[in-house]
Amino acid sequence: MTKPNLLFIMLDQLRYDCIGYSCAYPVQTPNIDRLAAEGLWFEHTFTPIPTCCPARQAFISGRRPETFGALWNFKNGLPVTALESSEYAWPRELSKHAYRRVHLGKWDVHPKHTPLEYGYDEYVGFAGYHEMIAHKYPDVKWEAGYAGEASPIPLADAQTHWLAERACETIRRLSADTQSEPWYIQLNFTEPHLPCRPSEPFASMYAAADIPPWGGFGDTFADKPYIQKQQLLSWQVQDYTWDDWAPIAARYYAVISQADDAIGRVLQALEASGAADNTMIVFTADHGDMCGSHGMMDKHYILYDDVVRVPLIVKYAPITGQGGEKRGGFVCNMLDLPPTILELLELPVPEFFPGRSLLPLLRGETADGWRSEAVTTYNGQQFGLYTQRMLRTERWKYIWNTTDVDELYDLEQDPYELTNRIHDPDCRELIQQYRLRLYERLTAEGDSLVNSEWMRNQLVHNAISDGR
Incomplete structure (x- = not known):
């Protein structure tokens, strides 16, 4: 059997509901929508951690970031925590099938080591782009x-399209010889991570007056952790109305549409190369963005769906068929994709992987015992250390805030997570069940936070103050 090429496209800070295919907000993404219509769209995909560096390190290693000490971004003055090049990295395994492995764009796995030290043969970062712009x-x-x-730089020289052209060149080169080895291209855009600076025609594509408020806008923060309201003061956005946020959200939309246009060019190059039919395409994001939801900027100190729920599309006709279907089941993109690729290529899947291969879901088979919950973590960033662990099912979300009041949201009645039900006496038994289940998941997946008796007591014996 011919081994497929692998094209992984990852955007940075892209919300699940800001893809046109989601039908949630009026963002235009025709190329990503087409990919979803031709592939499979996963409805319940979550990041293991809504922070750039540890999320990407989790993907390269196939493990939860806490298990190897990757707790936060290594760019904000905190001690560096990162995946060392001596650690396991699954891209190295592809050499067993002679894959050409290319990393293009954002890295964020280690501040000093490059992708070349984690199993890639080629690496193109943004140094050349910055030199060109200067x-x-x-x-x-x-x-x-x-x-x-708005950016005054023409679209042809925008970072989105510069990176897309590098991908097009790579696809043409690696696909030119039909007898050559299969290839794996990891294409990591930096967009739509703030600050958003769209070029024309995308800069004027969305009028602020046409941008609807996020469903989570207008949060009063009643009975919620202190840090949430404090974030507004730290960012100096405490007095922002939607009139202030709408232009920011409009630029966020614009950069997403601009990135979609760049992705369209990459997909066109893939089609033109003749390699499309034998290429698995994966599209996802490291995490989402608040962009004014709950009045907040960026993605820190909260585990709202705005930042933890991400898009995931997989297209590979020999397995996914004609596509156009949606898949349920809770997926952790950074942890489930590594075993999926290794199993697809008949390579050994490490026993220490907490993720599961998506192949049964891709094939439309019944995945016995597939998880019905997501676990996401957070450990602090530029405004101080802060530990959170989340257990989310289809209806309920429980958040363990180890140094503040916990959170519980009924997503059926309160999809935008505005009302914290943690003090509701009718939810006591549910809360105990979720705390115990969270403990079991964290223990099984190697999170040392629950190894101490004091932390274990909180979840197992429900020994948590009500915060009042």
Whole structure:
């Protein structure tokens, strides 16, 4: 059997509900929508951690980031925690089938080591792009900070399209010889991570007046952890109305549509190369973005669906068929994709992987015992350390905030997580069940947070203050 090529496309800070195919918000993504219509769309996909560096390290290693000490981004003054090059990295395994392995774009797995030390043969980061911009557009200055602004740089020279062209060149080169080895391309865009700076025609594509408020906008933070309201003060957005947020959200939409256009060019190059029929395409994101939801910026100190739920599309006709279907079942993108690829290629799947191969779901088979819950973690960032663990099912979400009041949301009645039910006496038994189940999952997947008697007592024996 001919081994398939692998094209992984990852966006940075992309919400699940900001893909046109989700039919949630009016974001135009025709190329991603087509990919979803031709492949499989996973409805309940969650990141293991809504932070750039540890999420990407989890993907490369196939393990929860806490198990090897990756707790936060290594760019914000905290001690560096990162996946060392001596650790297991599944891309190395592809050498057993002579794959050409190429990493294009954002890395964020280690501040010093490059993809070449984790199993890739080639690596193109953004150094060349920055040199080009400095030479061609030396007078461009950014003034709006994290809120973003329109970019004066033409679309052809925008970072999205510069990176897409590198991918197109790589696909053409690796596919030119039909007798050559199969290839694996990891294509990591930085968009739509703030600050959003769209080029024309996308910069003027969305009018602020046409952007609907997020469902979670207008949170009062009643009975919620202190840090949530404090975030508004830390970002100095405590007085923002939707009129202030709408232009920021419009630029977020615009950059997503711009990235979609760049992805369309990559998919066109794949079609033109003749390699499309034998290429598995995976599209996902490391995590989401608040962008004004709950009045917040970025993604820290919360585990709302805005940041933990992500898109996942898989297209590979020999397995997924004609596509256009949606798949249920709770998926952890960064942890389930590594065993999926290894099993697809008949390579050994390490026993220490907490994830499961998606092949049964891709084939439409009944996946016996497939999980009905998601676990996501968080450990703190630029405003201080803060430990959270989440257990989410289709209806309920429980969040263990180890140094503040816990959270419980009824997603059936409160899909935007505005009302914390943690003090509801009718939910006591449910809370105990979720705490115990969370403990079991964290223990099984190697999270050392629950190894101590004090932390174990909180979840197993329900020894948690009600915060009042």
